[in-house]
Amino acid sequence: MKPEEVARIKAGHVFESSRTAPPNAFPQLPDIPGGRYVDPKFWELEKKNLWKKSWVYAIHSDEVPEKGSFVKWERLGEPLFFFRGEDEKVRCFYNTCRHRGAPVVTEDKGQARGVSCKYHGWTYNWKGELINLRDKRDFVGLDMSCRSLIEVRCENIGNWYFVNLDANAEPLMDYLGPVGQGLLELKSETMRLVDKQAIEVKCNVKVLLDAFLETYHLKSIHQNTVDRFLDHRGTFITLWDKGHSRMVTPFKRDGWVDPGTKGLKEIEGIDPYYVSTNYSLNAYPNLVTPLAPAGVPFLLFWPGEIDTMTVEVHWFAPDWGPGPRPEVWDMRLTNFVKILDEDLQFADEIQKSVESSGFEGMPLSYQERRIYHWHEELDRRIGQENLPEDQRVKFMLKDYIENSLDVSDEAAKQPA
Ligand code: FES
Numbered sequence: 001m002k003p004e005e006v007a008r009i010k011a012g013h014v015f016e017s018s019r020t021a022p023p024n025a026f027p028q029l030p031d032i033p034g035g036r037y038v039d040p041k042f043w044e045l046e047k048k049n050l051w052k053k054s055w056v057y058a059i060h061s062d063e064v065p066e067k068g069s070f071v072k073w074e075r076l077g078e079p080l081f082f083f084r085g086e087d088e089k090v091r092c093f094y095n096t097c098r099h100r101g102a103p104v105v106t107e108d109k110g111q112a113r114g115v116s117c118k119y120h121g122w123t124y125n126w127k128g129e130l131i132n133l134r135d136k137r138d139f140v141g142l143d144m145s146c147r148s149l150i151e152v153r154c155e156n157i158g159n160w161y162f163v164n165l166d167a168n169a170e171p172l173m174d175y176l177g178p179v180g181q182g183l184l185e186l187k188s189e190t191m192r193l194v195d196k197q198a199i200e201v202k203c204n205v206k207v208l209l210d211a212f213l214e215t216y217h218l219k220s221i222h223q224n225t226v227d228r229f230l231d232h233r234g235t236f237i238t239l240w241d242k243g244h245s246r247m248v249t250p251f252k253r254d255g256w257v258d259p260g261t262k263g264l265k266e267i268e269g270i271d272p273y274y275v276s277t278n279y280s281l282n283a284y285p286n287l288v289t290p291l292a293p294a295g296v297p298f299l300l301f302w303p304g305e306i307d308t309m310t311v312e313v314h315w316f317a318p319d320w321g322p323g324p325r326p327e328v329w330d331m332r333l334t335n336f337v338k339i340l341d342e343d344l345q346f347a348d349e350i351q352k353s354v355e356s357s358g359f360e361g362m363p364l365s366y367q368e369r370r371i372y373h374w375h376e377e378l379d380r381r382i383g384q385e386n387l388p389e390d391q392r393v394k395f396m397l398k399d400y401i402e403n404s405l406d407v408s409d410e411a412a413k414q415p416a
């Protein structure tokens with residue numbers, strides 16, 4: 001990150017800590033309508049226009065380590081798998097045979113030169129091309145070249161692979177904008193996958209996502225954990241185009257170092273500023289990355305049905321060399337899940353509330369404005385003309401949106 005950007009954030013912390021009210025002219029935000037969390041019609045629009053049309057993080061390169069490695073992936077509710085080809089490129093396909101739809105990959109992960117459907121044996125190579133089928137003589141006019149596996153958009157930032165179900169989506173880096181530049185600066189090509197966990201939660205995906213877009217809750221639910229070292233009153237927020245945002249929370253004591261990271265290698269060449277605060281990006285819609293000196297966690301929020309979701313935590317860290325990961329990670333991961341449990345503790349109760357007549361909407365404060373920003377973007381995606389008036393959010397934040405991030409010149413270069 002450029003020194004000017006660091007200076008701007010630091011000044012932001014000072015400003016935020018010392019203010020006695022929101023800055024001049026910051027508007028009163030209308031309540032977020034409760035129906036957005038429970039109305040089945042809204043949910044259908046959200047799935048169609050948001051989840052099936054967004055770039056989302058899916059896998060790390062280590063999950064398909066060699067030519068021929070494949071791994072199933074179904075977080076968006078559609079049957080997909082990633083496959084590393086003979087050319088080393090990672091592709092993503094529908095796990096859907098072009099004959100009658102049986103899966104071409106049945107194990108969760110594995111190694112293969114190509115894939116062969118278990119139903120009638122149609123066989124595809126690593127490019128997804130149909131190369132063989134039994135009793136071809138019986139198919140009249142079948143053009144094999146038109147029956148390749150259907151490929152899904154898949155692009156990467158270093159070792160991090162993203163997918164988008166929308167074939168017409170803009171390129172990943174264009175979509176991510178400043179967040180993409182920020183992720184690029186973390187040099188994921190130097191990092192390995194440390195751990196990956198998933199927790200199912202009984203609430204609408206937005207109920208839990210909301211909790212990771214603000215630090216207002218620190219003093220209540222994280223009193224004995226993160227509130228001990230994070231100063232939420234100094235939180236500095238940046239809203240970016242397309243729903244993305246950043247939240248930087250200073251430590252209570254300058255130079256504080258997480259004791260849980262002792263003995264771990266730091267991310268090579270990372271700007272020290274990133275790790276002298278809690279620096280968290282939100283790549284819209286569902287990736288949150290609260291950076292740590294010895295690694296990067298990706299928190300991912302996946303919709304299930306209207307009232308269920310899964311939160312995933314993936315950790316990445318600098319290569320620790322041969323052998324298993326350093327033992328200190330076990331404690332670190334356990335502690336992180338403890339903090340996550342604090343965030344999860346009210347999720348299903350909140351879901352019951354939003355489904356009840358006792359809930360009408362949510363008034364959000366200045367420091368919760370990332371949640372409002374998130375919802376504004378959802379309305380831009382759905383198109384407000386498709387929503388009943390009482391479920392829309394009024395566009396209030398357009399004057400507060402920026403469009404760039406001042407990263408280092410080196411990081412600003414797009415990946416080849
Ligand atoms: S469904 Fe795959 S070969 Fe028939």
Ligand SMILES: [Fe+2]
Pocket residue numbers: 211212217222343
């Ligand atoms: Fe939290």
